[in-house]
Amino acid sequence: MGSILIQAVSFLLVILVAYLFNKGGILKEQDGHVLSKIIVRITLPAAIIMGFNGASVNETFFLMIFLGLFSNILLVVLGEFLWRNKSAVDQSMLMFGISGYNIGNFTMPFVQGFFPTAVPFLGSFDMGNSLMLSGGTAVPVDKMTGQSKEAFSIVRTAQKLLSSPPFTTYLIMLALALSGFILPASVRSVVQLFSNVNAFLSMFMIGLYLELQIDRSSLTTVAKVLGIRYGFGAILAAAFYFLLPLPQIVRTILVLLAFAPFGSLSTINAIIYGSKSSLVGFLSSASILISLLLMTSILILLL
Template sequence: MAMILIQSLSFLLVVLVAYLFKKTGILRSTDGTILQKIILNITLPATIIVGFNAVKVDVILFIMIGLGLLTNLVLVLIGSLFWRKKDPVDRAMMMFSQGGFNIGNFTIPFVQGFFPAAIPFIGSFDMGNALMLFGGSPMVVDKILGQEREESSYIKRALRLFHSPSFTTYTFMFLLALLGITIPKTITSVVELFSSGNAFLSMFMVGLYLEIDMDTSSLRKISKLLSVRYTLAIAVAVLFYFVLPLPEIVRFSLVLVTLAPVGTVSTINMIVYGNKRSTSSFLSSISIIFSLILMTIALTLLA
């Protein structure tokens, strides 16, 4: 328990240091773009390779992919029941704020030091999560709002998935596991060098992107959105952990992913559908703080 708290506080410290660097002018929030490119193209794929290597594919991994799809779908649909009388822009924000989990840039870095054995399960869930983020959720939102968007065609969004190095790496490692192919230790030992920096860089990037300045009206809106999100997230986490007949490490992985922050692509979708960039970014930033606290509590209680 002490190690979990120390690790969580260490992550928070990295986030705060990055935020202070931004506020004092040493770095700028735009510098986070460089870190994001390094993470998405190098350290995160390396972490996925190390985590997935030598994994035996069984039905549980397919179940996790399905749960990633189903959880997103259900949460978006539940989100559609809220703010039914509001305008389409606000309704879209509510739906996107409920579905979509930041797993690659937050959850995996958070757990890789505690439970590396959980990465294949979390990664499998993220494959389903990505399918919804890049295609499924916008199509559902369009259907509910009665809108048609050319950019939301299924084929285009399916192809966009493979523009993501992490999703491509998931798919590649999943295929290797299906074929029973294991990457030799001589290669993974080099890959581990790159993956070792993933957690620090991810948390530092979070700090550079962190925004905590917002007007009163937007704060009220964001508080309602996050209240709904985390009430649903906790309910789903309890359901997954205490009801599903799956191994404990799998149920524990599900608890962590459901408590994850708002997905980066969800934030982008909010902006695409007409919401202010500042409000959407602030929502994402605050969700990171809430998730860090809740995931630490979950680790403390269940680990």
């Protein structure tokens, strides 16, 4: 329990320091863009490589891909049903807001400190999750709200996925795991250097982007979206944990994933579909702080 609380507090302190650096003018939000590029192109792929290296692939990996895809689809449809009488902009905000999980920049850094062997399961879930975040979610949103931004293209979605260093790293490491190939110790030692700073940089970037100001008129909407997101996250978590005949560590990971924060691309898509950037930015920031609290509590209860 002590180590869990120490890590959670450490993450919160890193986020707070970055937030204060931003508000104090030492760093700017634009500096977060630089960190984002470093994380996406270097440290996160390194963490994926270290996590997948030597992993034994079985049917659970492919089940996790399916669950990542299925969870997104279920929540998108639920979002449209719950707010079917609201405006198209509000509908799309809820559909994007309650689906999609921030795995690479939050959940993976948070979990890998406790379960290094869980990274392949996180990565497998994220492959299904990424399929929806990179274009799949926009298809039902367009159809259900009538806000067609551009025609869905399998080729364009595939290009987005393959241009993503983390997703490409998932594919390569999954292929290597299937073949039984293990990276040499000399290569692992170099990759480990980059992997070790992934958690710190990810939390620091979150702090630079943190948005804690919002007009009072939007608080009701924020409360409703967060309530739906985490309320049905709890239902999914219970289903994952009690209904799936999987090893304890996998069920624990699925429970944590059910309470992961909003995906970064979900917030971007919500803005593209007409939601106010200040509202969506606050929602994203609030979900990160709520998820940190909930995921810490879950680990204390389940470990």
